[in-house]
Amino acid sequence: MHAPQMPSFTSELPHIAGDVLARIRERRPRVHCITNSVAQNFTANVLLAAGAIPSMTVAPDEIGEFVARADALLVNLGTFNQERRDATEIAIATAVESCRPWVLDPVFVDRSLPRTAFARRLVAERPTVVRLNDGEFSALAGATPDDEALRRYALNQECVVALTGATDHATDGARFVRVENGDPLMGRVTAMGCAGTALVAAALAVEGDALAAAAAALMAFAVAGEVAAARAHGPGSFAAEIIDALYGLDRGTLRTRGRVT
Amino acid sequence: MHAPQMPSFTSELPHIAGDVLARIRERRPRVHCITNSVAQNFTANVLLAAGAIPSMTVAPDEIGEFVARADALLVNLGTFNQERRDATEIAIATAVESCRPWVLDPVFVDRSLPRTAFARRLVAERPTVVRLNDGEFSALAGATPDDEALRRYALNQECVVALTGATDHATDGARFVRVENGDPLMGRVTAMGCAGTALVAAALAVEGDALAAAAAALMAFAVAGEVAAARAHGPGSFAAEIIDALYGLDRGTLRTRGRVT
């Protein structure tokens, strides 16, 4: 007789994603977002559709209060002005002090040296998760984003690395997940990546295993993207459909559509 | 023989809302909006759908010109930075001087002490209408938002108070209206409350009775929300549907659906 086989982390992910979504819907975590002006509206709507409560202030004299009462923090560098840089320093200090999870989305660090320098300083503050694409990883880590480089970066920086693209990769240095879901239309709507990172922040508010939270959020969003693509006629309707799909996403759809290795 | 009964203000409200909408569509009032960066796009689209003409500049060297030529002013504290605080002072001074109606939406005053202090100073400038939710009223007025507290606040501050939630309440201290319309999906799209307040500003531009204007705008928006909810599949499609519904809203729908007491 054989011992029952331990279900692997990856095979469990659709189930975990269902749990994480259920907890977000029930607990309605507050997610404070420092994000770029292009992404603010869509990000807020994605969080609300998932069940989270977004706030977005960047005023230095109040951001500390907002972060202290939030359950997670998102720092997105898309709008890179002095006001947001100051807000970011205060917000991260508050998150660290209050032991709140926080996610870094180093948008366009591959396009501007001041961003690269600033993002590196933020990584040193130990974000719970860093979510980025190939070019951004290369600029930030100074290495080609292969599996080994991602693992090493996660170990060195003591964070989860979530690299998104046609396939999403996430690792905490020990475990490694690949999510194959998604649709090309996700690249044709602005702020899609930014909103996905916000969903990672919401997941971190209800799930202590940061890799599970990150992978669950990316998977849920990518599956919602597939459902939306089947209904949309182009990127305009897709932007509304992905919000509807996320709002209505159920365990059955996650299980049927989830493609994780 | 009995004298014919005077129709009450509340029973007349669906009719008044129809009149107010018709006047906005015909006169196309200019509404200058100091509002938060998350809400700007949706607010502008709600005003345009209703027939009003929005403008949104906050630059101190030109906001005076914009407000002087506008028919109403919206001050929303959602983005609470120095630029908007300066703009707000100039805008309100111009509105008061030009006898233009203005509406205050003290977003999140219950989440930040600097906002509470700033909002209290603005209330002292006598807004025509203050639109807020339960938590914001409690923080601003220092009182639980029951009918008596709303009435007293309206009398003391000489303004109309419009408290929105599952039921909307509006009072000028003498009359009191409750609007029971709306849909839970309105809480799942960002800037819904902000856009509703902007519609109150548009209504004030064409209706001198501030309570009638505020109640008519809130009712029209809430009824549009019901029409939209019947067509939507989630908050993404709902955001587009409520704009379509407001654009096409007619007297018959207001009369049939209006639930006012």
Next chain:
Amino acid sequence: MHAPQMPSFTSELPHIAGDVLARIRERRPRVHCITNSVAQNFTANVLLAAGAIPSMTVAPDEIGEFVARADALLVNLGTFNQERRDATEIAIATAVESCRPWVLDPVFVDRSLPRTAFARRLVAERPTVVRLNDGEFSALAGATPDDEALRRYALNQECVVALTGATDHATDGARFVRVENGDPLMGRVTAMGCAGTALVAAALAVEGDALAAAAAALMAFAVAGEVAAARAHGPGSFAAEIIDALYGLDRGTLRTRGRVT
């Protein structure tokens, strides 16, 4: 026997618009946008739907890098604060130095004297195209926007003038095009004109004849507006439909619907 008739520029425009769209989809030009906060999201989505890659930073210490690597620049004065004024000076200097085409959209210059003065200084830097409406032309040029005034302005400023309204007019001083396409719903969604100008910038990145690029972009957007209006139930659904229509716009539709003189 007669010599074969030369096809006129205007009769060729639907064909040119098809070529320009095909090149944008294939080459995916980068368009850096300094645009107002209300228009940013919609503008980015229109560019992405067309096949271009938008960026939107206005931070002075990095905008030079972004513009230097972009294929075209959009300068829209809708949000007229100090940060964007500084960013604009750097961006234009970089575009001129790198020989990149750039487009000026002098939003609301008819509503504020500081804008008029600033826009006039920018016109002296020789934008490739100036896109504006009747009121804005009058304020900027100090002349009623008839055909002769547009021609003279284009010659004097050595730029293409694109005047949009119920009919769009474009001239380089020598040639003159009128595009009769479009739908009134385009006036009921905020940022529609701003996004159209961004599409002109994308067209300039792939078409060296600035008049052809401007007219092709305006025509493609107006035809997309007609297709969208046939499917929409109001301005809310129209905003999504025009993005879908632009994404799917083909040569046959441009040829069938194009109304140019």
